[in-house]
Amino acid sequence: MKNKFNIKDSFWSYYQELVSDVILPYQYDILNDSVDDPDTEKSHSFENFRIAAGESKGEFYGYVFQDSDTAKWLEAVAYSLMIKPDKELERKADDIISLIGRAQQPDGYMNTYFIVKEPENKWKNLRDCHELYCAGHFIEAGAAYYEATGKRELLNIVIRLADLIYDIFIKNKTDGIPGHPEIELALVRLYRTTGAKKYLELAKYFIDIRGKKITDKENLLIFNSRYHQSAVPVREETNAVGHAVRAVYLYTGMAMTAKETGDETLLEACERMWNSIVKKRMYITGGIGSSAEAGEAFTMDYDLPNDTAYNETCASIGLIFFAKAMLEMTNNAKYADVAELALYNTVLAGVQRDGKRFFYTNPLEVDPIYTKKIPHYNHIYSSRPKWHACACCPPNVAKLIASLNQYAWHTDGSVYYSDLFIGGRYIPYENTVITTQTDYPYSGKVKYSVSGTENINIAVRRPEWCFSMIVTVNGVFYDCDINDGYAIIENLKDGDTIIVDIDITPHRVYSNTKVHANDGKCAFMAGSIIYCFEDCDNNDLNNYYADKDGEIILKNISDENIGNVNILQIPAYKMEQFDSLYRFKKPKTEKTRLVAIPYYAWGNRKEGKMKVWIAEK
């Protein structure tokens, strides 16, 4: 199957090609243990399947959720094949799928950890053992691979697995809470692909059972824990809590279920979680999960330290899933605003420009002197490491970028919403094409050309951060109201063009004063891009603060390590240096300018200090 929207974009085509040509083949080699490099941790993910299928000797190796790396890779391959056919990649995927089929047990069970290592303990510890999490990722992969290739083999495998899960939890009435949500959103997707209502029923079951009161603290099937979002029923929770990836996966499943069932109370719960995140618990980069120590988790309102932030790449990806599910249900641009923020900043920061190294955590301030040398910086890296044993993020990034075609537009059937400004051809329905041309995010100009249709309504998002957006239709100024963040232009027909000019003039960003980490500081933004400062552009970042006034200059540059970007030249002060720890006389200052680059591009050049928020005087 082809995508309805095909990306041909000055910014994103590079990343999509990177995924297809570099990241997916490279990840195949890693999952296949054919990368021989001491800095690359062993995966063993394919080998575990060979052992489970009885085709190889040896021990299971890796995390209890090691299977999910294979599943995410397959899902990403599916999306990549929709962008660009690749026989070699498809053959590799088919081989792995066939292997998975041989490893699957007659009753449909499929999890190599339990097949190989603890067959007697299947379904006994849902809290910690990720069986339903891995199942969810395979279900997503099965649906995606079927949609991409029309091949049913993996879909059939996951249907057998989903049916087994249905039998255990619904037919046999075993109570069980998934310790790491994912199965919920996957089951709704399987319902959408197959039309079988039992999967929606099962998704709803897994959502509704969370927080069911029990007294037995040792029960690993049903348990009360904020970390696992199961301390209270989901409809009674007031804040986004616990492990951030778990949280947003759950909220995505809730939103998808609410859409399919029309469950108003579930929608309200989703809105509460959304507001808790974006109004009180999210970094300006769209990063979430401020604490490593609390368990890669949300902590409390406004507790957003920059230097110790966890901000897992996967959590921002999950936030985009959640945003997408909410957007499709509500047609409110505020969800796309946040998805865009997370995408262009934290998610992209997760990948080295060459596609071979990855950040799992995304702090907003780093000093290499301290990283990994003091307990509270143990999780912080000052440059992207290669493959981790716990390799959740890289395949997730590949999956998101390869499926980005699905995020640019959505429709409620009567209006076609342009959610992300990405160049390409959108075919909303037969014989109709909307062509988008833009140099976004480094230009605010977006041109839509309509062809084929005689009547289509297009809604263009007006980003929350923009001070002005001018719309012209066929060259004439179009005075449109903004509804839920969209400018709606109705009754467009063949030959019509819309030109949208979004103001991406760089500006300062201020934080709510309750965020102690940002006391007296500001950040810089131009369009959807959050900026950061690096030592390599600014000598020693310690010595500067930003001028609270003065014009910020935007300049387009091309750099082999960070690509084509707009950089900022920011009015600043350099402080007189002194040796003592404290000083009783005011240090002298000197006017200067600092250079800021997009946050996502940091760590691609010489290692040094980095910060997003800078003291302002």
Place this chain on the structure above:
Amino acid sequence: MKNKFNIKDSFWSYYQELVSDVILPYQYDILNDSVDDPDTEKSHSFENFRIAAGESKGEFYGYVFQDSDTAKWLEAVAYSLMIKPDKELERKADDIISLIGRAQQPDGYMNTYFIVKEPENKWKNLRDCHELYCAGHFIEAGAAYYEATGKRELLNIVIRLADLIYDIFIKNKTDGIPGHPEIELALVRLYRTTGAKKYLELAKYFIDIRGKKITDKENLLIFNSRYHQSAVPVREETNAVGHAVRAVYLYTGMAMTAKETGDETLLEACERMWNSIVKKRMYITGGIGSSAEAGEAFTMDYDLPNDTAYNETCASIGLIFFAKAMLEMTNNAKYADVAELALYNTVLAGVQRDGKRFFYTNPLEVDPIYTKKIPHYNHIYSSRPKWHACACCPPNVAKLIASLNQYAWHTDGSVYYSDLFIGGRYIPYENTVITTQTDYPYSGKVKYSVSGTENINIAVRRPEWCFSMIVTVNGVFYDCDINDGYAIIENLKDGDTIIVDIDITPHRVYSNTKVHANDGKCAFMAGSIIYCFEDCDNNDLNNYYADKDGEIILKNISDENIGNVNILQIPAYKMEQFDSLYRFKKPKTEKTRLVAIPYYAWGNRKEGKMKVWIAEK
């Protein structure tokens, strides 16, 4: 015995009376388990001695170093008796000393944990079991009680104990490193009291053995560990490392040993540790040990977070011991500067104004919303708790304040150095009195009246922080050079008066820019007092930043909760409030003033946010 210097001071007499009249009787009741209050943790320290003496049934209770609470209390009582005779207190102390004597074993051994609980494991785990640490505190108490009362009972007890230790480690050549230094400084003190060189030899042995290379990682008598300052020999260490209290106790012992032995390499090692602390690892309040997670420890240069600082009260007390030992060896006022900073700020902050609650940790920024609710704030309190089970700090504070008489002056035999500006009568030698009158720290005027002598040289410290110090002798301006931080006025005789006028005009303090936590911030100081802001004076501290310019007004007030203090009125801006997490338009500001109070006085009124460093624009 009487003190050579008797305090009669507008500031300190209150605290000395508090120690004698409130803190010591209250601590007696706690150590005796006669305080019945659910918020006060049980001590059992005296009861452990009763059990060890066979006079009570029951189990040992408390930490392995529970004995040290009794020792520190006895030492503090000794100093208190030197200030003010108190028959009731002395009788209680005598009773406890007699009990300790009955608990001591025939060979001199004395540690209730091992006597009662693990008699077979004496001297087997020096790293963790604090036998030498407790011994050190008893030795200090024995020397102090003898000096205060002339009674030898406790001195004899600790001599028997010290002799036993000498036999084990020197005579029997058992290698052993004290896991928590303290014995070293105590042994030098015992040498000074008794004149017996073997104690100095033993102190030197315990210092020199540290960092002796071994390969057996499980050896709990000799071990390599930065936390315990034994990773390298003390003369090879370049930075102040590890648990901060352990560190400064060790450095004090090293400095005292260097003074008595004339060991230049040991003095150099002390100077290196001193510079590492005060030039790179100390808070502006004189707090040290920036990390709870790293083990209440030093971490790395300039890593001085305000909100998660450990800054144990005991560590600042130890820093004062270290400073005093260095000062007596070098006659350099820089040591007194730091002792004063730690004393007037962190140490005093450790005590509630009423003497019944204590801070063990002393962060420079607190928000009660977060304290004890997020892992990295687990050790932070937003108001002083009552007694802890691990009650190291309160008796240490009592001990320091009661012995403050020993810190105001020192002499090298030819010059009498006024190190701390405290009112009172100093009798440097027979028939000579120097009377000091001052309202320091809330006035910079200090008057010294000399009587009796025909020729004395007085050195007055010129604090590092002061912009000017004017000295007049008998009303005439005295143009003195400053040598090593002291103004020396020679050949004073009966009837002479010196008046010193130290500028205590409030001013801003700036941090080395390498301290990330203080980016763009300033602190405020007037004289030796570091200031802080509290919500109760300033509504909601989140909403303000300080004006980088403008006059700071100093005002004397009297408040029932914080006493007589100088407060500051500081030019500041109030920021426009907004609800969103981030904002793209600059918030409006409005000129206003903030009130700052002395840091030591915080937490005595309504609970709220507190901060020392504030963003400045």
